[in-house]
Amino acid sequence: xxxxxxxxxxxxxxxxxxxxxxxxxxxxxxxxxxxxxxxxxxxxxxxxxxxxxxxxxxxxxxxxxxxxxxxxxxxxxxxxxxxxxxxxxxxxxxxxxxxxxxxxxxxxxxxxxxxxxxxxxxxxxxxxxxxxxxxxxxxxxxxxxxxxxxxxxxxxxxxxxxxxxxxxxxxxxxxxxxxxxxxxxxxxxxxxxxxxxxxxxxxxxxxxxxxxxxxxxxxxxxxxxxxxxxxxxxxxxxxxxxxxxxxxxxxxxxxxxxxxxxxxxxxxx
Amino acid sequence: xxxxxxxxxxxxxxxxxxxxxxxxxxxxxxxxxxxxxxxxxxxxxxxxxxxxxxxxxxxxxxxxxxxxxxxxxxxxxxxxxxxxxxxxxxxxxxxxxxxxxxxxxxxxxxxxxxxxxxxxxxxxxxxxxxxxxxxxxxxxxxxxxxxxxxxxxxxxxxxxxxxxxxxxxxxxxxxxxxxxxxxxxxxxxxxxxxxxxxxxxxxxxxxxxxxxxxxxxxxxxxxxxxxxxxxxxxxxxxxxxxxxxxxxxxxxxxxxxxxxxxxxxxxxxxxxxxxxx
Numbered sequence: 256x257x258x259x260x261x262x263x264x265x266x267x268x269x270x271x272x273x274x275x276x277x278x279x280x281x282x283x284x285x286x287x288x289x290x291x292x293x294x295x296x297x298x299x300x301x302x303x304x305x306x307x308x309x310x311x312x313x314x315x316x317x318x319x320x321x322x323x324x325x326x327x328x329x330x331x332x333x334x335x336x337x338x339x340x341x342x343x344x345x346x347x348x349x350x351x352x353x354x355x356x357x358x359x360x361x362x363x364x365x366x367x368x369x370x371x372x373x374x375x376x377x378x379x380x381x382x383x384x385x386x387x388x389x390x391x392x393x394x395x396x397x398x399x400x401x402x403x404x405x406x407x408x409x410x411x412x413x414x415x416x417x418x419x420x421x422x423x424x425x426x427x428x429x430x431x432x433x434x435x436x437x438x439x440x441x442x443x444x445x446x447x448x449x450x451x452x453x454x455x456x457x458x459x460x461x462x463x464x465x466x467x468x469x470x471x472x473x474x475x476x477x478x479x480x481x482x483x484x485x486x487x488x489x490x491x492x493x494x495x496x497x498x499x500x501x502x503x504x505x506x507x508x509x510x511x512x513x514x515x516x517x518x519x520x521x522x523x524x
Numbered sequence: 525x526x527x528x529x530x531x532x533x534x535x536x537x538x539x540x541x542x543x544x545x546x547x548x549x550x551x552x553x554x555x556x557x558x559x560x561x562x563x564x565x566x567x568x569x570x571x572x573x574x575x576x577x578x579x580x581x582x583x584x585x586x587x588x589x590x591x592x593x594x595x596x597x598x599x600x601x602x603x604x605x606x607x608x609x610x611x612x613x614x615x616x617x618x619x620x621x622x623x624x625x626x627x628x629x630x631x632x633x634x635x636x637x638x639x640x641x642x643x644x645x646x647x648x649x650x651x652x653x654x655x656x657x658x659x660x661x662x663x664x665x666x667x668x669x670x671x672x673x674x675x676x677x678x679x680x681x682x683x684x685x686x687x688x689x690x691x692x693x694x695x696x697x698x699x700x701x702x703x704x705x706x707x708x709x710x711x712x713x714x715x716x717x718x719x720x721x722x723x724x725x726x727x728x729x730x731x732x733x734x735x736x737x738x739x740x741x742x743x744x745x746x747x748x749x750x751x752x753x754x755x756x757x758x759x760x761x762x763x764x765x766x767x768x769x770x771x772x773x774x775x776x777x778x779x780x781x782x783x784x785x786x787x788x789x790x791x792x793x794x795x796x797x798x799x800x801x
Contacts, residue, residue, distance in 0.1 A: 404624070406620055406622050406624035407624060407626065409592060409618075409620070409624075410618065410620075410624050411641075412592055412611075413590055413592060413611060413616070413618045414614060414637075414638050414641045414642075415611050415612045415613075415614065415641075416641050420641060424626075424637065424640075424641075425626070428626070428628045429628075431628070
């Protein structure tokens with residue numbers, strides 16, 4: 256039953272993916288497309304197998320950067336969201352800034368960080384990831400802490416609840432689903448940031464560096480092989496974030512159901 | 525028939541509203557006179573409905589009694605104390621049109637919330653919430669999450685929560701407004717049964733004339749802008765009300781009486797927001 260369900264969900268995209276790769280291979284072979292233009296999937300796969308040790312190593316480097324940045328970003332983001340909730344002034348100062356930052360590609364700060372810190376360390380990259388994650392988490396969690404339903408606030412007021420009790424009984428539990436929503440956005444963003452940051456120089460060990468250097472040397476198939484590593488890494492981060500949300504914050508899915516999934520009538524008891 | 529409040533309130537009265545006026549945004553261009561010079565006395569174990577067209581300030585009056593807002597002038601006593609003191613001591617329970625259940629808490633934990641805030645111990649809380657679940661006949665759903673329940677069941681949980689601390693006073697703001705007709709009539713009967721068993725005083729805001737007549741000992745008819753009490757109608761259909769009561773001539777007679785009082789109240793303004801069902 257569950258196996259059937261899982262296959263029902265992932266079967267069609269898998270089949271589509273296989274057909275897509277088949278057509279890709281066919282086009283490369285039939286039209287005799289040169290490898291420096293577009294390598295065939297089989298060529299990429301054989302490069303992937305040949306370089307698997309290197310690819311895993313590069314993935315670990317980039318993955319570690321993303322993970323460290325993600326953890327620090329979440330910790331600082333959550334901490335800051337409490338400050339924003341508590342102090343209206345801070346909220347008015349920081350929130351417009353955070354919104355503005357969404358429109359600016361702050362990733363271009365990496366060269367600056369490379370100069371500020373030694374570019375022979377991973378610090379500039381981890382700092383970049385931290386910064387990206389920080390704003391995503393801060394904005395979302397602050398929203399959850401503030402936007403408690405008016406009925407809940409009125410009820411707690413009728414119970415003469417103290418501000419601390421309102422925080423513990425309503426604000427924090429209300430913010431939990433927002434935190435997990437932020438995580439599912441921040442986790443893939445952390446991976447993207449970690450390996451794009453490598454495009455801007457620094458140590459020559461991660462996925463991003465390997466993709467650009469192989470591409471520059473016209474080793475296209477090798478470059479694509481590292482792309483497989485990047486895809487896998489992004490997918491792992493996203494799936495772990497979604498899994499955490501499912502296990503730790505089941506109420507979020509149910510809130511969505513609340514509007515539609517009610518049993519009819521109330522007279523049954 | 526009594527008009528206006530009783531002129532000699534005593535300390536044991538559940539609610540005393542003494543010359544209360546409420547003006548929002550006082551002195552500004554968007555000033556609204558919501559209530560003007562209200563007087564009302566509610567005795568213990570009374571069931572009083574507030575009815576009137578939209579904007580007549582009936583919800584405002586309820587929120588004043590609950591001390592969620594403060595009057596511009598006049599005073600309110602709840603259980604012989606100031607309204608704010610009564611709120612601090614949790615002398616009343618409150619239920620709204622939305623059940624307002626906390627979606628991250630189970631049904632039982634929702635009922636225990638006011639008890640937690642009163643500082644009750646775990647076993648005492650559990651015992652009381654189990655009793656309350658029995659009272660609203662939802663014992664089988666103790667560990668369910670709110671969204672797994674129908675709208676009517678959620679509203680029953682909200683009522684159980686408002687009664688959990690055994691408050692002497694229950695304040696309800698259109699609690700059945702969002703329910704379908706069948707569920708609504710069922711809930712009305714349930715509420716009467718629960719209140720009779722616990723001897724709770726109820727102040728009940730509603731749009732529905734039959735609902736007000738069926739539930740109440742007294743129906744307070746209000747007029748809009750500024751909100752005033754125009755008439756207080758004694759109903760007293762007796763404590764043995766059941767489904768047949770809804771088909772009796774006296775029931776219809778009282779409905780007509782309330783409707784006419786409402787027409788008189790809003791003659792200058794035209795009828796709005798009143799349901800005849």
